[in-house]
Amino acid sequence: MSVHGHCYSPGDIFERSVMMMRISVKKTFAVFVSALILMVGMASLWALPVSAAQTVGLSRTSVTLEVGQSASLKLKGTSGGKITWSMSDKKVAKYSKGKVTGVSEGTAYIYAKYNGKKYKCKVTVVPASENNVVNVKKGGSVSVYVYTDVSEVMIECSDSSVCSVSGGALSSGSGYVLKIKGKKNGTSSFKLYDAYDKSVSLEFDVKVGSSSDGKVSFKLGEKKTSQDTSDFWGADDTASAGETSSSDASAYVDEVIRLINEERAAAGKSALKKNDELCKNAQLRAEEISVYFSHTRPDGTDCFTAITVPYGYAGENIAMGQRTPEEVMDCWMNSSGHKQNILSSNYTAVGVGYDPSTNCWVQIFISD
DSSP states (O other), rough: OOEOOOOOOOEEEEEESSEEEOOOEOOOOOEEEEEEEEEEEEOOOOOOOOOOOOOOSSSSSSSEEEOOOOOEEEEOOOOOSSEEEEESSSTTTTTTTTTTOSSSSSEEEEEEETEEEEEEEEEEEEEEOSSSSEEEEEOEEEEEEEEEEOSSSEESOTTTTTTTEEEETTTTEEEEEEEEEEEESSEEEEEETTTTEEEEEEEEEEEESSOOOEEEETTTTOOOEEEEEOOOOOOOOOTTTTTOOOHHHHHHHHHHHHHHEEEEEEEEOOOOOEOEEEEHHHHHHHHHTTSSOOOOOOSSSSSGGGOOSOOOOEEEEEESSSSSSHHHHHHHTSHHHHHHHHHHHTTTTEEEETTTTEEEEEEEOOOO
């Protein structure tokens, strides 16, 4: 039995004298993540020992934000009990539901108190960017989130030889996400507007060069509201899209597996063991979904044909656009289908793949 949970569909693309794309909000659209569960026959399952308790600590000890920008912040390694959060200056930053948000320019500290001990993170808030320029590394990509109530948006790109764009509607119905890929050094101008009212518009430039921004957000008709360039490893050690090294990519794979087992431990589930061969299978799938975002492979076969190890049960989670292990795990854990795969008692092993050039992620779960 297989259950498909496809969540991403690209909009129609039209080629004119300038590159133009029309994307519409549809209730069936969601963005970048999809889950699939497969049961093959009957398999004997056994419980593995729960992993040893993780060292308690904040996911970051310092973060730099623009005014209005948010970043995830969690206390890792806890095993039950109450966590109390407090801010040294709420006029500078605030904390809510796992995220710290910049309020006004300045410096503040956020504290997490757990089992009588305090953990501190320094928060530096800087003014919001005033220019509407999106930086993309040649060969890299950037996700641009456009928040709007407009039901159908037209997109014009002045020079499609500099960069390409694809996109789709956000699952929340709050707007769209565009994936812009750098093709050659240069600058291309983008214009987005309501398909039925051109006076509602947004313009920004895409500069292709030696560096890439992180996730960029706009409101249609308004200037850029946030630009998330913080990284899982800390604001001073940011890995931009397309710049992650092979060693970093390997570390990201291991970190995703660590986070999987952290979530499983918190839910009282046995830890999954890393399967190196399955990681190779997942890496192949990560490269495949950068071409064709689906649980169906580019050659038309089922995703599970990529698995080269024996298994009884198998499941796949896929995602695109998230820059760090924490971002992609937050995304998956906030989706019921993906969370079900991550916490399922059917599985005993996992493989993870990550393509840093496209920020495509794959988890493959099996019972071995």
